[in-house]
Amino acid sequence: MSRIKKAFENGKAFIPFLTGGDPDIATTEQLIHVMEENGADLIEIGVPFSDPIAEGVVIQAADERALKGGVTTDDLFAMVKRVRQTSQIPLVFMTYYNPVFSYGNEKFLANCQDCGIDGIIIPDLPFEESDEIRGTCQKYGIDLINMIAPTSEERIEKIAKSAEGFLYCVSSLGVTGVRDNITTNVGAMIEKVRQYSDIPCCIGFGISGAEQAKKMGAVSDGVIVGSAIVRIIAEHGKDSAGPVGEYVKMMKAAANS
Amino acid sequence: MEKKGRFGEFGGQYVPETLMPVLKEVEEAYLAAQKDPEFQAELKRLYSEYAGxxxxxxxxxxxxxxxxxxxxxxxxxxxxxxxSHKINNVLGQVLLAKKMGKKRVIAETGAGQHGVATATAAALMGLECEIFMGKIDTDRQALNVYRMELLGAKVHAVTSGTQVLKDAVNEAMREWAGRMDDTLYVLGSVMGPHPFPTIVRDFQxxxxxxxxxxxxxxxxxxxxxxxxxxxxxxxxxxxxxxxxxxxxxxxxxxxxxxxxxxxxxxxxxxxxxxxxxxxxxxxxxxxxxxxxxxxxxxxxxxxxxxxxxxxxxxxxxxxxxxxxxxxxxxxxxxxxxxxxxxxxxxxxxxxxxxxxxxxxxxxxxxxxxxxxxxxxxxxxxxxxxxxxxxxxxxx
Structure with missing residues (x-):
């Protein structure tokens, strides 16, 4: 069984995101363990990109910090390999297509398999372009995580039917970042997915507080939080373990309340 | 699978899912406009009498x-x-925006020429206009910033990334992903996701x-x-x-x-x-x-x-x-x-x-x-x- 399936065996999944190498690789490695210890079911590791067009200002700044610090894709492969010596938590990379394509799809995915990455999310690789990498993902046993958005509507059928691992349901228009209100009827989006697939559906974009986690947990299989965590890391830097751990614990509980 | 907008292996539509439906909407509207004698006549008139x-x-x-x-x-x-030549493209795209029922256009600009042209066409056709321009470019082309504002556009100085043209494109794409119902992104060059490389080439x-x-x-x-x-x-x-x-x-x-x-x-x-x-x-x-x-x-x-x-x-x-x-x-x-x-x-x-x-x-x-x-x-x-x-x- 793929490790990603295990993320959904413990109630509603809580999926935290952090940018790899922000503020440095050692902190990222430490935080992955801290997140797992505090109830994270799957962790998204951002491979930083110079031009992250789906990100709001918080994650943009994290990518800039990581790249300025000199982190590379190879550093992240090595870091994941170290994590895997002691942890079986499902791990996915979230990045943009150029860092993968430019590295070489074959080589990138072979390295993912080798270091123990379970899936990959590429927000600027929509369904129509995804076949250029899907076969290679399958070859190396890496789930290619599809996304649906509030605008997807009749596109949901084909996207849901080809989904692997879990389906990333984008809660709102626009880019990542904390929002006071999520106005989209995400529950209705997920009901539509259910007509075509029993893939686990996780909601991301804009979620930060316990109340939102509870609401989104109620209509889905899991809750993804990025910017709110990256903001904690931006504030506490290398000393983020305490506050990130507490936050993850609180949100895992909220998603299941 | 259908591959859209390819020039050999180049081109395609590598954008977030959120934007895929609006790209289809733009493509369909553009194909209709190409066959619409009224659209073509109006564009021809604008080219001649307005752009010279x-x-x-x-x-x-x-x-x-x-x-x-x-x-x-x-x-x-x-x-x-x-x-500049930028007016050829924006007259076409802003006219298209109008036919699509959009109320607002956004655009990136580097030197400011495309921004000025877009602001001009938006003023002419009565649409709201917001321009994204790298902070470094707003400094080195300050006159064009004022020119756009004079034409009624709002200019956003982009402070993310390297603060130049590529960052202005990033920011315009982010803005469009948040608001596409009433907004068309008027791309300024033969680049970006399909159908833009084709549309811009056709208007140029x-x-x-x-x-x-x-x-x-x-x-x-x-x-x-x-x-x-x-x-x-x-x-x-x-x-x-x-x-x-x-x-x-x-x-x-x-x-x-x-x-x-x-x-x-x-x-x-x-x-x-x-x-x-x-x-x-x-x-x-x-x-x-x-x-x-x-x-x-x-x-x-x-x-x-x-x-x-x-x-x-x-x-x-x-x-x-x-x-x-x-x-x-x-x-x-x-x-x-x-x-x-x-x-x-x-x-x-x-x-x-x-x-x-x-x-x-x-x-x-x-x-x-x-x-x-x-x-x-x-x-x-x-x-x-x-x-x-x-x-x-x-x-």
Whole structure:
């Protein structure tokens, strides 16, 4: 069984995101363990990109910090390999297509398999372009995580039917970042997915507080939080373990309340 | 699976899922507009009565004599309303926005020419307009910022990333992903996700069509070479497209080599870029070994872009067009040369094309013909060139 399936065996999944190498690789490695210890079911590791067009200002700044610090894709492969010596938590990379394509799809995915990455999310690789990498993902046993958005509507059928691992349901228009209100009827989006697939559906974009986690947990299989965590890391830097751990614990509980 | 908008292996639609439906909406509206005689008639009227088309094809007699080789013609896109070829595209796209029922247009701009043109068309057609421009560019092109505001547009100085053109595109795409119901992103060059490279080329191809017709009238023949500057590549694509099947016509794009194509400070994508995926398209990009997009540099804010439109990447790969690097020094000398020789101050972007013509013309025979597309006028660059020459003037 793929490790990603295990993320959904413990109630509603809580999926935290952090940018790899922000503020440095050692902190990222430490935080992955801290997140797992505090109830994270799957962790998204951002491979930083110079031009992250789906990100709001918080994650943009994290990518800039990581790249300025000199982190590379190879550093992240090595870091994941170290994590895997002691942890079986499902791990996915979230990045943009150029860092993968430019590295070489074959080589990138072979390295993912080798270091123990379970899936990959590429927000600027929509369904129509995804076949250029899907076969290679399958070859190396890496789930290619599809996304649906509030605008997807009749596109949901084909996207849901080809989904692997879990389906990333984008809660709102626009880019990542904390929002006071999520106005989209995400529950209705997920009901539509259910007509075509029993893939686990996780909601991301804009979620930060316990109340939102509870609401989104109620209509889905899991809750993804990025910017709110990256903001904690931006504030506490290398000393983020305490506050990130507490936050993850609180949100895992909220998603299941 | 259906692959849309491909030029060989280049092009495509590499955008977040959120934007895929609106790209389809734009494509469908564009295909309908192409077949709509009313749309075409309205665009033709705007080109003629508002933008001042056809632009002139001017025989540069003094330059021809001075260089002592091929006969040189200048395609005067600088004489268009708003001072550059950018108006051709925006009149088409803003008219399309209106037909689509959109109330608002957004656009990126580098030098400010596309921003000014978009603000102009939006004012004319009664749409709201917001322009995204890198903070560094708002500083070096302050006059164009005020010009856009004068035309009723709101200008956002983009402080993310490297604060230049590529970051302005990022920000415009982010904005569009948040609001597409009433908004069209009016992309300024033959780049981005399908259908933009095709739409922009189609609205710019009037340049080459006119060159062919005007030269036939004056000389009764085709040119031997057509030269244009290339950032994203819209004026070059517009100049080249009509001649692609006329194999005897040499097509030459001039890219910005900044301080030199072999120095760290340049924007010469064909010379230094490699295959990648960015801003919605597969094409050639200046990038590092891990696929991080390079910070590029040119004296020209309009050519300061780390990529090139996908159709140009294809023309390069098939060898149908050649792309040559031109440095800041060469461009500035050409800027001054055309000003003194013909009394025409070209945009610093267009000066890259003029610079290459100065090298090429003397190697050709007097019975051969070069057409240079002067994509824009240089008034906007006067202060920057003065600074480059160590002269401080007040704008």
């Amino acid at each position: 088309r056809p632009s002139r094809l001017y025989y540069a007699e003094k330059m021809t004599k001075d260089l002592g080789g091929a006969k040189i013609y200048l395609k005067r896109e600088d004489l268009n309303h708003t001072g 191809k009037v340049i080459g069509e006119e060159i062919k017709e005007q030269l036939k009238e004056k000389e009764g023949r085709l040119p031997d070479a057509v030269i244009a500057c290339v950032g994203g590549g819209s004026n070059a694509m517009g100049s080249f497209y009509e001649f692609i099947n006329d194999k005897e016509v040499q097509l030459i794009g001039c890219e910005a080599a900044g301080e030199g194509a072999d120095t760290p400070r340049n924007a010469a994508t064909i010379a230094n870029g490699r295959l990648g995926v960015f801003h919605g398209m597969k094409s050639l990009f200046c990038q590092n070994q891990y696929g991080q997009i390079d910070e590029v540099y040119s004296i020209s804010a309009g050519l300061d872009y780390p990529g090139i439109g996908p159709e140009h990447a294809m023309l390069h790969e098939t060898g149908r067009a050649q792309y040559v690097p031109i440095t800041d020094v060469e461009a500035v000398e050409a800027f001054e040369y055309l000003s003194r020789t013909e009394g025409i101050i070209p945009a610093v972007e267009s000066s890259h094309a003029v610079a290459y013509a100065r090298k090429l013309a003397p190697t050709m025979r007097p019975d051969q013909i070069i057409v240079i597309t002067v994509s824009g006028r240089g008034d906007k660059d006067v202060a920057a060139i003065a600074r480059y020459r160590g002269v401080q003037i007040y704008e």
